[in-house]
Amino acid sequence: MAFRLALTILAGIAMATATPTAYSQQVEGIAAVVNDEPITTLDVRNRMRLIISSSGVQPTEEMLTRIQDQAIRGLVDETLQLQQAREFELAVEEAEVDDAIADIAARSGATVEEVESDLAASGIDIQTLRQQVKAEIAWQILVSGRYRSRIRISDQQIETALDRYIQSASQPQYRLGEIFIEITPQGGEERAVGVIQTIYGQLRQGAPFQAVAQQFSDAASASAGGDTGYLPLSGINAQVAEAATQMEPGQISNPIRVPGGFQIIALIDRRDGQVIEQLNLAQITIPSSRLTDANRAALVRAAADINSCDALEEAVSGVEGAFVTNLGDVGANALVPTIRDALSGLEPVAATSVLDTAAGAQVFVLCDKALTGPGVPNAEQIENQLINQQLSLLSRRWLRDLRRDATIEIR
Incomplete structure (x- = not known):
């Protein structure tokens, strides 16, 4: 039966290039039934055309049978997803489908009109793509609504994932x-x-x-x-x-x-x-023109008591001539060796000893530090990745359960 269906669909695809009258005269049958809802051979043929058109394959007879399997499996899953959407009274607005197709077109470097024209040239009804997109949107909403609030990502999970990313970045x-x-x-x-x-x-x-x-x-x-x-x-x-x-x-x-x-x-x-140590720094400076033994000694005492980067101005208020500069995030590899060596081994929040530089007497305060590198995400990005991984797993399990409990007949 599967082989005969493939030949029937192959003939249908070939007829897409025939006259509209000949094509419209083809008698459609039922390819599958999902919980009493039919999937027609026209549905399968349109999906096969969509797969062939979007994948760029040149279908042999053997490949066509594989594409048929792929088309039927996809249509069965989408039917189950849309049945669930109806059960939960979830309606996907046409405007949402329009936006999704516009996004597909943009990622392909094309306009929506060009996508529709390409589909029509391949004998594909735009409703075939719209139905696929609608099922994807509905399923994403269902999965998120059912599971998203149950997923909890701990700080420990984020730290562990970040450590893995940092190790891999090297x-x-x-x-x-x-x-x-x-x-x-x-x-x-x-x-x-x-x-x-x-x-x-x-x-x-x-x-x-x-x-x-x-x-x-x-x-x-x-x-x-x-x-x-x-x-x-x-x-x-x-x-x-x-x-x-x-x-x-x-x-x-x-x-x-x-x-x-x-x-x-x-x-x-x-x-x-490549892993780079990113340092969040502030510096305290007494310009050379105002430097004395007295305020230098006062700076040494003030630096020893620093325990917060939010109160640096207050910490040096008694040091005559001293001012604070927030340097922000600086890569350790961008620092001159003298400053980098002075910061080496410090943990936030801590200050270096007083350094004599071209600017005068300076203290560098390490407010925070982190390892980063190509592809290393921040904590929020890691949390989203972990959530999406769990949602993807739960989505596959839910769809598997729907297949198991459904009445599916492939003809």
């Missing part, structure tokens, strides 16, 4: 594109091998990696076109890391067997790691 970093095909209980390893080999063949023929990843990859990075961002080798699967170290930017790997499935990677970029 290592060489690799920015990868990835396509992951999962070995599922239903399809087994044979199906996964077939899919990954077919996709690899398409990539070798010039299909855009980002578009193929977005349509076919089972990895969480699929929505970003497979882009993993910069990762240290310690954060990459061992087999994948071995392949990445032997690649040049722009190259695509052979299929790699990894836990749970198969993976193809593209090396987008790599960079050396």
Whole structure:
């Protein structure tokens, strides 16, 4: 039945280039039923056209069967998501869909009109894309509404994650594109091998990696076109890391067997790691023209008692000629060696000894310090990442439970 359906859909795709009369005469059937809600062969055919158009693949008969599986699986999931939206009386406004499509167009460097024109040229009804976008929006709202308030990220979790980022920032970093095909209980390893080999063949023929990843990859990075961002080798699967170290930017790997499935990677970029100590500093200065033994000694006493950067003006109020300058955040590597050495080993809040500089007698106060580097986020960004990771996991579990409890018939 699946093979006959694929041939029927293949004929339908071919007829997209035929006359409108011939196309409209095609009799539509039911491809699947989800909780008594039908998915038609027209729905599947339109989704297949969308996948083919957006991924840039040149479908062989074998590839078409894979695309059909992908289309039906996506439509089943979206039907379940929209059924949940109706159950919770959640309505996605058309304006929200318009904004999302405008964002898709902008990220592609196109206008909405150009997207619609390209879809029409491929025989794709714009409603196919709108339905997909509507399901995505509804599902994001449902998942956030159901789980967001339950997620608690502790300061310890943020600190631990920040420590990992800082450690990784000191290592060489690799920015990868990835396509992951999962070995599922239903399809087994044979199906996964077939899919990954077919996709690899398409990539070798010039299909855009980002578009193929977005349509076919089972990895969480699929929505970003497979882009993993910069990762240290310690954060990459061992087999994948071995392949990445032997690649040049722009190259695509052979299929790699990894836990749970198969993976193809593209090396987008790599960079050396770098960790910079960022210091938040203030300085207290007595200009050379006003420096005496008495106010120098007063500055030494005042510096020894400093325990707050908010009260520096008050701390030096008794030191004649002294004034405070807030230097803000300064990279330790940008400081002259004398000052850097004087600050070395200090913890906030603490002051250096009095230093003789070209400006006069100076004390540098360490108000705060942090390690940073390329790709190291701040605490708020880390918290959002941890929340999104948990939401993604809970989203997959919820959808899995919906599939398990639903009545799904593939015809």
